[in-house]
Amino acid sequence: MKKKSSSASITIQQVAEAAGVSTATVSRAINKSDAVSEELRNQVIQAVQKLGYKPNRSARNLRAHNVRKVGVLFADVQNPFFTSVLAGIEASLQKVDYVLLLGNSNEDRHIEQEHLKVFQEEGVAGIILAAVTDSAAPYQKVIRNGVPILALDRLVERLKVDSVSINNVEAAALATEHLLNLGHKDVAFIGGPVSISTARLRLEGYRKALLNHGLVNERVELGNFRQVGGYRAMKALLSTKLYPSAVFVSNNLMTLGALQAIHEAGLNIPKDIALIGFDDMPWATSLQPPLTVIAQPTYNLGTIAVRLLLDRILNPANPIQQVILESQLIVRESCGGKSTGNSGFERSLNH
Amino acid sequence: MKKKSSSASITIQQVAEAAGVSTATVSRAINKSDAVSEELRNQVIQAVQKLGYKPNRSARNLRAHNVRKVGVLFADVQNPFFTSVLAGIEASLQKVDYVLLLGNSNEDRHIEQEHLKVFQEEGVAGIILAAVTDSAAPYQKVIRNGVPILALDRLVERLKVDSVSINNVEAAALATEHLLNLGHKDVAFIGGPVSISTARLRLEGYRKALLNHGLVNERVELGNFRQVGGYRAMKALLSTKLYPSAVFVSNNLMTLGALQAIHEAGLNIPKDIALIGFDDMPWATSLQPPLTVIAQPTYNLGTIAVRLLLDRILNPANPIQQVILESQLIVRESCGGKSTGNSGFERSLNH
DNA sequence: TTGTAGGCGTTATCAA
DNA sequence: TTGATAACGCCTACAA
Numbered sequence: 127m128k129k130k131s132s133s134a135s136i137t138i139q140q141v142a143e144a145a146g147v148s149t150a151t152v153s154r155a156i157n158k159s160d161a162v163s164e165e166l167r168n169q170v171i172q173a174v175q176k177l178g179y180k181p182n183r184s185a186r187n188l189r190a191h192n193v194r195k196v197g198v199l200f201a202d203v204q205n206p207f208f209t210s211v212l213a214g215i216e217a218s219l220q221k222v223d224y225v226l227l228l229g230n231s232n233e234d235r236h237i238e239q240e241h242l243k244v245f246q247e248e249g250v251a252g253i254i255l256a257a258v259t260d261s262a263a264p265y266q267k268v269i270r271n272g273v274p275i276l277a278l279d280r281l282v283e284r285l286k287v288d289s290v291s292i293n294n295v296e297a298a299a300l301a302t303e304h305l306l307n308l309g310h311k312d313v314a315f316i317g318g319p320v321s322i323s324t325a326r327l328r329l330e331g332y333r334k335a336l337l338n339h340g341l342v343n344e345r346v347e348l349g350n351f352r353q354v355g356g357y358r359a360m361k362a363l364l365s366t367k368l369y370p371s372a373v374f375v376s377n378n379l380m381t382l383g384a385l386q387a388i389h390e391a392g393l394n395i396p397k398d399i400a401l402i403g404f405d406d407m408p409w410a411t412s413l414q415p416p417l418t419v420i421a422q423p424t425y426n427l428g429t430i431a432v433r434l435l436l437d438r439i440l441n442p443a444n445p446i447q448q449v450i451l452e453s454q455l456i457v458r459e460s461c462g463g464k465s466t467g468n469s470g471f472e473r474s475l476n477h
Numbered sequence: 478m479k480k481k482s483s484s485a486s487i488t489i490q491q492v493a494e495a496a497g498v499s500t501a502t503v504s505r506a507i508n509k510s511d512a513v514s515e516e517l518r519n520q521v522i523q524a525v526q527k528l529g530y531k532p533n534r535s536a537r538n539l540r541a542h543n544v545r546k547v548g549v550l551f552a553d554v555q556n557p558f559f560t561s562v563l564a565g566i567e568a569s570l571q572k573v574d575y576v577l578l579l580g581n582s583n584e585d586r587h588i589e590q591e592h593l594k595v596f597q598e599e600g601v602a603g604i605i606l607a608a609v610t611d612s613a614a615p616y617q618k619v620i621r622n623g624v625p626i627l628a629l630d631r632l633v634e635r636l637k638v639d640s641v642s643i644n645n646v647e648a649a650a651l652a653t654e655h656l657l658n659l660g661h662k663d664v665a666f667i668g669g670p671v672s673i674s675t676a677r678l679r680l681e682g683y684r685k686a687l688l689n690h691g692l693v694n695e696r697v698e699l700g701n702f703r704q705v706g707g708y709r710a711m712k713a714l715l716s717t718k719l720y721p722s723a724v725f726v727s728n729n730l731m732t733l734g735a736l737q738a739i740h741e742a743g744l745n746i747p748k749d750i751a752l753i754g755f756d757d758m759p760w761a762t763s764l765q766p767p768l769t770v771i772a773q774p775t776y777n778l779g780t781i782a783v784r785l786l787l788d789r790i791l792n793p794a795n796p797i798q799q800v801i802l803e804s805q806l807i808v809r810e811s812c813g814g815k816s817t818g819n820s821g822f823e824r825s826l827n828h
Numbered sequence: 829t830t831g832t833a834g835g836c837g838t839t840a841t842c843a844a
Numbered sequence: 845t846t847g848a849t850a851a852c853g854c855c856t857a858c859a860a
Contacts, residue, residue, distance in 0.1 A: 135597075135622060137837055148847045153839055161845060183598045184544075185837035187535040188852045195599075198579075204564050206557060213555050216581045220588065225599055228549075228579040230567045237571065246486075247534045248546075248576055271486060353759055385763040408704055409760040412736040488853055499831045504855055512829060536853035539836050 136179040145173035156181065183225075187249055194222075196435060197245035197253040199229040199238065201280070202351070207378055207405050207424060208256065211278065214428020215254060222436070224251075231258050233351075242268055252435045256280050260321050274442065276435040278427065281323045288434045290427055290449045294324050297420045297453040298331025298376060299338075301402050304418070305372040306339050308461055310400060314345035314370035316359040316384060318377055322351070328376040328404075345370055349380065356380025360387035371399060372461065378405035385413070396462040406456055415459035422453045487530040496524035507532065534576075538600055545573075547786060548596035548604040550580040550589065552631070553702070558729055558756050558775060559607065562629065565779020566605060573787070575602075582609050584702075593619055603786045607631050611672050625793065627786040629778065632674045639785045641778055641800045645675050648771050648804040649682025649727060650689075652753050655769070656723040657690050659812055661751060665696035665721035667710040667735060669728055673702070679727040679755075696721050700731065707731025711738035722750060723812065729756035736764070747813040757807055766810035773804045 142149040147166055154162045155170035173179070187193045198215055200208045212228075219226050227250060229241035238258045242265075245253055252274045257265065262285035265275055269287070277289040298315075305313045315332040318325035329346065336344055347362050349355025356375055363369055364387060375381040381403035393399050395415060403410065406421035430449055437444065493500045498517055505513045506521035524530070538544045549566055551559045563579075570577050578601060580592035589609045593616075596604055603625045608616065613636035616626055620638070628640040656664045666683040669676035680697065687695055698713050700706025707726055714720055715738060726732040732754035744750050746766060754761065757772035781800055788795065 138839095139837075149837090150839080150847055150849090151845090154846090157839085163845065166846080180594060180598045182539070182600060182837050184535045184538040184600050185852090186839075188533070188539055188836090188854090189838040189840080190852090193535075203567065204557075204560050206555075206560070209555050209557070209560050212579075213581060213583075216554065216579065217583070220580070220591065223595070225595060226579045228563075228567065228577045229571070230564060232564075232568070240571065243531065244574070244576060247531045249533060249535050379759065382759050382763040389763070389765050389767075408730065408733050409763075412733040412740070412760075413763075414740050414765060416740075489855095490853080500854080501831060501833095501856075502829090505830090508855085514829065517830080533853050536836090537855075539838090539852090540854045540856085541836090 135182070136177045138179070138181070141170065141173045141177060141179045144177060145169040193249050193251045195225045195227060195248065195250050196432075197227040197229060197241070197248070197250040199231060199241050199245070199253060200256045201231050201233050201238075201258050203228070203230040205351070205379055206407050207279075207422070210424035211428040211431075214425040215432055216428075218429045218432035224436075233258055235259050235264075239264060246271060246273055251439045252276065254278055254431050254435060257282050260323065274435065274438045276431055276438070278431050279324060283323070286446055288438055288447045288449075290431045290434060290451070291324070292422050292427075292451050292453040294327035295331040295334065297422075298328035298374070299335040300331075300453075300455050301374045301376075301404075301420050302332045302335035303338070304455055304457070305374060305400060305402060305461060306335060306341075308372070308400065310370075310372040311341070312345065312368075312370045312372070314347065314363050314373045316347050316349070316356060316363070316373060316375040316377075316380055318351040318355065318380070319348060325351070325376070332374060332376075351377050351379060353379045353383040353386075356383030357387050358383070360384040364388070364391050364393070369399070372401070373399060374402050376404050378403065378407050380404075381417070381419075382409075395460050400461040402461055410456075410458070413460070418458045418460045419456050420453050421456050423451050427451065486533070487528045489530070489532070492521065492524045492528060492530045495528060496520045544600050544602045546576045546578060546599065546601050547783075548578040548580060548592070548599070548601040550582060550592050550596070550604060551607045552582050552584050552589075552609050554579070554581040556702070556730055557758050558630075558773070561775035562779040562782075565776040566783055567779075569780045569783035575787075584609055586610050586615075590615060597622060597624055602790045603627065605629050605782050605786060608633050611674065625786065625789045627782055627789065629782050630675060634674070637797055639789055639798045639800075641782045641785060641802070642675075643773050643778075643802050643804040645678035646682040646685065648773075649679035649725070650686040651682075651804075651806050652725045652727075652755075652771050653683045653686035654689070655806055655808070656725060656751060656753060656812060657686060657692075659723070659751065661721075661723040662692070663696065663719075663721045663723070665698065665714050665724045667698050667700070667707055667714070667724060667726040667728075667731055669702040669706065669731070670699060676702070676727070683725060683727075702728050702730060704730045704734040704737075707734030708738050709734070711735040715739070715742050715744070720750070723752070724750060725753050727755050729754065729758050731755075732768070732770075733760075746811050751812040753812055761807075761809070764811070769809045769811045770807050771804050772807050774802050778802065 138149050138152050142152045152170050155167045231238035235258045254276050256279050260283050265285055275287050277287050279291050317329050320326045347359035349359045375384045395401050403417050403419045406419050410417040410419055489500050489503050493503045503521050506518045582589035586609045605627050607630050611634050626638050628638050630642050668680050671677045698710035700710045726735045746752050754768050754770045757770050761768040761770055
């Protein structure tokens with residue numbers, strides 16, 4: 127009479143019957159509670175395996191409030207920078223048996239809002255966010271609902287949350303200095319919209335380096351953080367009477383666009399124009415000449431993000447942490463001079 | 478007495494009270510059931526907005542069995558091919574208010590199994606899979622549990638499921654023919670492990686084209702579907718006494734590796750060696766010379782996958798569909814000759 | 829058209 | 845240590 131003839135999945139009830147114990151015991155056994163005898167635990171485990179029981183996470187989430195599920199909301203999942211970060215996040219989450227909900231806001235604030243809403247409906251334990259906007263209010267609301275947010279890469283002004291990013295000012299300064307030290311007097315900067323923190327900070331770093339060298343005439347072109355943006359920006363630079371002798375492109379997709387513009391103009395790198403890009407992407411070593419870049423520890427950005435978020439979930443009252451990682455200049459040949467040897471390909475080999 | 482002082486989220490119960498109706502009415506109102514008067518519906522909507530009510534999806538899933546949630550399980554989320562497909566999937570799902578669970582098996586069958594298990598625990602309505610193995614059994618089990626699978630890109634032998642892919646044989650033949658027609662007699666092939674259907678089929682296409690031209694001496698190098706694989710394969714090819722005059726690299730990451738090997742050898746493309754790659758990736762137009770490639774409709778692969786899977790979820794008994802999309806040869810300059818004009822960049826502009 | 833009430837699969841409380 | 849049992853928040857017969 128008690129048997130359900132349902133063809134659907136096995137429930138804890140059926141396991142309990144098969145093992146000859148109560149559902150409570152089954153629950154305790156599979157959740158590794160200590161308060162259960164070795165003997166019963168074994169019976170339960172056997173029944174679980176025999177029936178192929180898989181706990182229903184919806185029911186579990188409904189009842190217990192520790193949900194092993196986090197939302198990841200990125201501004202552009204096609205950008206290889208985010209892809210690499212995503213891989214780090216995914217691997218970390220999977221290790222601790224968390225589930226990953228993915229949202230792509232595609233740089234659109236309305237879509238972002240939509241995802242935020244759905245994540246809350248799903249009851250995620252926390253959210254890793256590369257935000258589209260720079261205003262705290264919409265995100266603050268989510269936090270007030272009890273869902274912690276971790277800001278990744280892009281920081282949001284006035285939003286007091288844990289965050290992981292690189293030191294963008296220094297990174298950009300480093301790149302610019304490199305060009306300056308090579309003797310370039312006319313170093314241009316291609317960057318993204320200043321509404322995005324990373325773009326703003328990198329521009330700041332560029333200016334800082336210029337000032338350090340007593341230069342006051344900046345050459346700045348901004349565009350969207352996509353390939354076209356870089357293409358147009360470089361076109362604009364090259365269309366001037368005296369185009370710059372060196373350019374720092376502060377985003378990976380924009381770098382690709384910039385390269386295209388340079389090639390179309392028939393210019394030689396680094397002889398006619400020196401170039402330094404952002405992010406050590408797979409193609410950097412496949413270009414001719416190989417590209418000098420600022421490399422961010424993308425994968426680690428992801429793993430650290432997960433660690434911080436889980437910390438926060440477990441200890442909501444802990445002080446806020448802002449982790450800033452070092453980025454690194456990888457000298458190859460696109461700025462002239464020689465490569466510092468085998469820089470880059472080993473990295474690809476690793477993961 | 479009925480009030481819950483819980484600081485947690487609003488429930489349907491509280492909305493019902495605020496609107497002065499029963500929970501049943503609230504449920505009907507927000508689920509757009511027709512059997513509710515305009516007047517009450519408005520009351521409910523007001524209460525929902527005032528309280529900021531968000532339905533709890535765990536509870537909803539537990540009760541009703543139509544779960545708006547699908548799992549996406551890819552073999553390598555860092556491969557830009559999959560990234561682009563993923564973007565298509567994500568956009569489609571978001572439009573119909575489905576949630577996306579992401580898993581990255583990283584070409585590891587055990588991790589894949591783990592994800593499959595968790596997806597079932599989460600109660601996904603279906604799974605979009607780019608499989609790691611070529612044996613049907615593990616996937617068949619999932620299907621028997623009532624969770625439909627859609628095979629994307631990589632088909633699994635003997636697994637009778639809906640699928641979306643390109644015609645890999647023809648695509649590879651097309652690439653090879655192109656080189657052959659350019660007068661190359663010694664066309665080599667770099668590909669992936671034949672345990673993966675796409676790799677197998679592309680090799681088949683290469684051989685087919687060779688035979689068509691009455692050639693019998695193939696030059697084949699296989700490696701993993703990563704950058705290193707292509708690098709080593711090309712190295713091997715170049716280390717032979719008489720290296721081939723043209724190479725077809727049948728995977729995008731491998732193409733990057735192959736390029737690197739060519740550059741290291743100091744060879745000129747296309748003068749010393751002609752090259753044709755797979756997938757029209759963002760960097761293809763940024764290379765010098767721009768890369769001739771076989772382009773797959775990646776984004777559409779994703780949107781169609783979603784359509785098929787949702788079809789299947791709604792109509793489990795429907796006949797199985799195998800959708801095969803056309804791929805396309807995009808001639809640029811890496812095989813010699815001239816570009817056919819503006820091929821490629823407009824695509825980047827579009828999405 | 830609206831409301832009442834039972835139950836989805838779990839976990840946690842309380843007794844035993 | 846174990847077992848009943850009451851929620852968790854929602855949907856849906858069924859009754860009104």
